[in-house]
Amino acid sequence: MNSIAFLFFFVIAAAFAGHGHDNAHYKFEYGVHDPHTHDHKSQHEHRHGHDVTGGYTLKEADGTHRVVKYKSSPHNGFEAVVERVGHAQHPAHYGHGHGGHGHGGHGGATSYVGVTHWANQGSEGGHGHGY
Structure with missing residues (x-):
């Protein structure tokens, strides 16, 4: 999931790089909460010009939640903060x-x-x- 999300992000970023989209704006979010498969995840992202902020959460197999917050800009590049919330269960x-x-x-x-x-x-x- 992580590699797919990051790959998606870089493909989108590459598609817009250098093509005069200085004023590109978008915002999206989604979430999944499936009690049958125990799939719990969400993602949100917002772009304003060259600056992108976003994050995602997902429930790990050990019961913890991974929370990732990221931002990207031409000046600072891509920065992500990853946090694990909860206690792992054996x-x-x-x-x-x-x-x-x-x-x-x-x-x-x-x-x-x-x-x-x-x-x-x-x-x-x-x-x-x-x-």
Whole structure:
């Protein structure tokens, strides 16, 4: 997501660079809050001439929120401040937990959704490595 947002920004900036758009103005924003997929993100941006300000937020897989505020100008270039808000939550581990590859065991799966503590992994817990 970050690389796509930054790539989008630089493509737009390159398209307008040096083409006499000194008075270019735009403003946009959007947000997604999907309780089914737990996708939570938003972005906003404003351009006035050569100066651009904006930011975006997104919910990380570990439960924290990334908040990015950025600005760009011909004099200072691109500047971004990235902040992580909240406390990371450890993943729950799901799977058979015994054996290994070829011995009836499987690797298992990891989920960060709705987790507030480690799941009980016990002494038999494994990660499917077979040793």
